[in-house]
Amino acid sequence: MKINRRLFMGGAAAGAAATTLSAPMVHAAGHGKPKVVVIGGGAGGATAARYIAKDSKGEIEVTLVEPTRSYYTCFFSNLYMAGFRELGSIAHSYGKLAAEYGINVVHDWAVGIDREARTVSLAGGGTLSYDRLVLSPGIDFIDGAVEGWDISHQNAMPHAYKAGSQSELLKAQVEAMPEGGTFAMVAPPNPFRCPPGPYERISMIAHILKDKNPTAKIIIADPKPKFSKMALFQEGWGKHYDGMIDWVGPDFGGDNVSVNPHDMTLTIDGEVTKVDVCNVIPAMKAGKICDMAGITDGNWAPVNPHTMQSRVDENIHVLGDASSQGDMPKSGFAANSQAKVAAMAVRSALTGSKLFPAKFTNTCWSLIDTDDGVKVGASYEATDEKIAKVDGFISQTGEDAELRKATYEESIGWYAGITSDMFG
Amino acid sequence: MGRIRNAAIGLVIAICAATPSFSNEIGSAEDGETLWKECKSCHAIGEGAKNRVGPHLNGIFGRRAGAEDGFKYSNGLTRMGKDGLIWEFDLLDRYIENPKAFASDTRMSYRGLKDEQKRADLLAFLRRYSDNPGDIPEAAPTVAGTDHSVDPTILAIQGDPEYGAYLSSECTSCHQLSGENDGIPGIVGWPAEDFVIAMHAYKDKFRPHPVMQMMAGRLSNDEIAALAAYFEALDS
Numbered sequence: 001m002k003i004n005r006r007l008f009m010g011g012a013a014a015g016a017a018a019t020t021l022s023a024p025m026v027h028a029a030g031h032g033k034p035k036v037v038v039i040g041g042g043a044g045g046a047t048a049a050r051y052i053a054k055d056s057k058g059e060i061e062v063t064l065v066e067p068t069r070s071y072y073t074c075f076f077s078n079l080y081m082a083g084f085r086e087l088g089s090i091a092h093s094y095g096k097l098a099a100e101y102g103i104n105v106v107h108d109w110a111v112g113i114d115r116e117a118r119t120v121s122l123a124g125g126g127t128l129s130y131d132r133l134v135l136s137p138g139i140d141f142i143d144g145a146v147e148g149w150d151i152s153h154q155n156a157m158p159h160a161y162k163a164g165s166q167s168e169l170l171k172a173q174v175e176a177m178p179e180g181g182t183f184a185m186v187a188p189p190n191p192f193r194c195p196p197g198p199y200e201r202i203s204m205i206a207h208i209l210k211d212k213n214p215t216a217k218i219i220i221a222d223p224k225p226k227f228s229k230m231a232l233f234q235e236g237w238g239k240h241y242d243g244m245i246d247w248v249g250p251d252f253g254g255d256n257v258s259v260n261p262h263d264m265t266l267t268i269d270g271e272v273t274k275v276d277v278c279n280v281i282p283a284m285k286a287g288k289i290c291d292m293a294g295i296t297d298g299n300w301a302p303v304n305p306h307t308m309q310s311r312v313d314e315n316i317h318v319l320g321d322a323s324s325q326g327d328m329p330k331s332g333f334a335a336n337s338q339a340k341v342a343a344m345a346v347r348s349a350l351t352g353s354k355l356f357p358a359k360f361t362n363t364c365w366s367l368i369d370t371d372d373g374v375k376v377g378a379s380y381e382a383t384d385e386k387i388a389k390v391d392g393f394i395s396q397t398g399e400d401a402e403l404r405k406a407t408y409e410e411s412i413g414w415y416a417g418i419t420s421d422m423f424g
Numbered sequence: 425m426g427r428i429r430n431a432a433i434g435l436v437i438a439i440c441a442a443t444p445s446f447s448n449e450i451g452s453a454e455d456g457e458t459l460w461k462e463c464k465s466c467h468a469i470g471e472g473a474k475n476r477v478g479p480h481l482n483g484i485f486g487r488r489a490g491a492e493d494g495f496k497y498s499n500g501l502t503r504m505g506k507d508g509l510i511w512e513f514d515l516l517d518r519y520i521e522n523p524k525a526f527a528s529d530t531r532m533s534y535r536g537l538k539d540e541q542k543r544a545d546l547l548a549f550l551r552r553y554s555d556n557p558g559d560i561p562e563a564a565p566t567v568a569g570t571d572h573s574v575d576p577t578i579l580a581i582q583g584d585p586e587y588g589a590y591l592s593s594e595c596t597s598c599h600q601l602s603g604e605n606d607g608i609p610g611i612v613g614w615p616a617e618d619f620v621i622a623m624h625a626y627k628d629k630f631r632p633h634p635v636m637q638m639m640a641g642r643l644s645n646d647e648i649a650a651l652a653a654y655f656e657a658l659d660s
Contacts, residue, residue: 379639391642406503410607416596
């Protein structure tokens, strides 16, 4: 509390803008309401902040820390690349969460967590204290995962696995490819964010190239022998983009890959190929704030499936991609689902509201070509050991065009649904 | 060839009135013809029948829901058709029993026919105008008795809206609280009884759609009642 007050005074001295930003924190500290800090404003964090604020009806002070003012959803960013969506349509601001739900939205980076003192320090110099902390930072890339590539090469060889400027860059590079050129993707090993994501992206890139550059080629170097919705994608690629896509699995060296961002080459099992665009999606780990908090085991942060509480610190809940929870895939839908379980647990701990049994769901839609949508999904329950799959379904190969179109239309409805569930 | 001949026989039978072999199976087509008078103000059936306020009903058995060319259906029935709903005896029976519970936005403004025998009679009449009527209802893989109404003790359960509010967070990942109806139907303000009947229809896999069958499949009777109570109380 002292620290907050001192920082607030410093902020006030620095300028009026800082005063506005800091004022709610001081107010909270002065009134002794339970405080929740949420780090990360994506599908997990925004949903958790909104549900805690909404359902506690002002009994809990919620602060959301998110560096960007305009958040681009990773889901549907592939559709943007193929021209099915405008970039603006996948951008969201935090105005409603602040104005309608009373959430203190702080656009800053969290750079440290003191678990003893229960404080979060911000890059801008502020400190936030919490009773419960919700971490939903998404993913970071593992250094050295793809030989020859590090994050400093993301302009020459974009990952486009955090949406926004990277998506724009990759789209522009694909559109500027020379006639008959080569697009390459280095696909990531498991587990990673959005399991069908790389393959939906390949479909969307192929959709652009079929139209603008039909003699172009696509190579995917993949360390995995199988991938999500594999039969559906392969059927779709044969049907819509016959002969354009060359998937190189581990049997043919897809797991032995290096890149050279200066020469724009991809080397698979010693064989060097000159490429025009190279989309490198490296192996992933939990967003680095989890490491800073000391709650990771290996690359991810293990959680208690009943509440999404960290196995290391019960005052911290970890959501979405960053968590290690069991059977759920790392998806926006899953993070949104986990956020509601965590929000209920946080409210129960801080205000004594009812605690109901945890239930989780996930559905992932992917677009293969115009009006050719597919989906996979499952329901889950919490066991003491992990989040365990209960039941599931997947689109079938050979489905008729009407059903595929309905599935795509359903995904558009879902996008509208989940984004209003996240941002109000 | 066989289909054409059967259809021709069907037409002859229709003209000559019902034969006992049909009426013994599901109901009396003659009694159904009397009930049909209530349907006739909107639907046509028989030779040369055209779409009117409602679609014509020739060949309704085995037809995909919401799929008759030139008729504008509700989003709900169109969606069910795309999801693979083919009209068979059991499904028609459920639909006629309570159309709005089956497809909440159906344009058919008909309150439903609660009497099981009357439904059987009406369907016996309608089936005369469909191909291969002898295969119905035996062809339907889901035949499980003819009483499809949800057990009154289930309908009588008072849902806990607070539990419903928590459970509803699973629904709102897709269904918008604004009631927006694009791609995914709105569910706010839906009468609780219709909600319960619809969810049990998914649970029993009568309503098509893999996501909803999965979601409903693991909800208990109390949980369905809780959700129904919660959504009924919301304004769209």
